[in-house]
């Protein structure tokens with residue numbers, strides 16, 4: 001295994017999109033940021049130097065960080081931020097992981113422009129469990145605001161209302177032509193008759209996306225850096241935080257084909273309706289044939305999304321088994337959704353909030369991981385409720401349950417405990433999709449359904465053989481999903497909605513996993529350059 005060194009200078013960079021220019025926060029002046037490339041079991045050291053006026057931290061989304069929670073990155077959860085002018089070396093090992101993951105800033109809304117791909121190749125001489133592609137390409141999907149992104153969320157927090165939606169989606173940093181601003185958009189050159197692998201990442205802040213390519217089928221082979229049983233499909237759906245690898249075989253002929261990323265949102269809320277487009281450009285085509293147009297699914301095309309999601313299965317081969325926990329130590333039910341709390345200074349005298357089991361998470365002043373490791377009391381409590389307060393009909397509007405309680409409450413697990421967690425959407429304001437991301441672990445999605453979870457009937461239908469393994473799962477609008485994981489990683493692990501606006505509103509909590517008794521079962525001490533609050 002190798003040790004790989006990277007340096008991330010976080011700097012402002014004037015950038016023009018949608019025919020207007022603004023300074024954005026970037027890694028090394030690039031948007032999206034540079035790609036980290038490594039192999040399974042390598043160690044990565046990234047020196048992050050903060051040259052901007054904001055506090056900073058970077059998260060390596062999907063990297064398990066076994067015993068190295070200090071390098072996980074969410075500000076005030078596992079570290080104090082890197083202050084302006086300061087630096088910190090994230091030092092971690094890619095234990096038993098290969099595939100596509102990504103990194104992003106994990107403080108304020110900086111991840112809008114501070115993000116990039118992580119490519120983890122299999123160990124030397126270990127092939128992919130599918131034919132070797134001719135070439136691999138990174139496809140990062142994002143969102144672009146013409147105005148300053150921090151100003152967008154600050155205004156929303158002041159007013160208590162929802163923030164402005166983005167002005168366009170992007171593919172590898174470019175929206176493509178939009179009304180009023182012609183631009184070429186991202187161009188992907190291909191050769192006829194070859195197989196390509198696209199490593200697709202949804203780095204958008206607030207929107208789940210459909211992705212498709214005109215005239216080409218996609219063969220899905222991996223999600224969230226875990227192999228799946230390959231299947232063919234026209235359109236994939238990808239939530240913020242998720243990654244999907246697809247194989248695309250080019251035709252014998254030539255031409256240009258449109259690539260499109262458009263919103264999936266089956267709730268009646270405001271979204272960015274601008275479809276980002278890019279071009280698959282065949283080399284050697286003699287005519288400059290026009291781009292073949294494709295229709296994108298309407299934003300509320302739930303059936304297109306469900307068709308993709310219900311096709312996902314773990315590869316579950318001898319080499320890559322699906323180790324689904326069968327005996328469960330903690331059976332939890334968490335409601336996820338929005339609410340309304342009083343706010344005398346806000347526009348309507350109230351503000352939109354979000355919660356898990358009616359707890360709106362309050363960020364601490366020092367990191368939870370430090371408080372845990374050094375036994376600092378008064379920072380958090382370990383009494384996060386394993387079930388929602390009173391039984392109620394989750395998916396119907398419950399006026400009496402609008403208000404949430406605030407707290408910095410964690411759920412405590414012993415080392416190696418197994419957890420079944422049902423995530424149940426609520427309809428307190430409106431049912432909505434919530435892509436829930438768990439740090440420090442992969443989990444298996446053993447079941448999903450619409451309406452209220454039925455604890456007697458639904459578990460009978462769980463897939464305990466080859467359920468998909470992920471780190472970010474979309475809780476369906478007005479429905480539930482059930483996940484299982486084993487707490488084999490000591491530390492403090494954030495779980496939150498990966499729609500940034502919902503995280504900001506409090507749809508977040510953390511698990512604290514105690515050390516085990518074995519020699520390799522305890523959290524390592526913090527590095528010497530660990531940032532101070």
Ligand code: C2O
Nearest residue numbers: 059061074241437
């Ligand atoms: Cu990709 Cu806590 O986030």
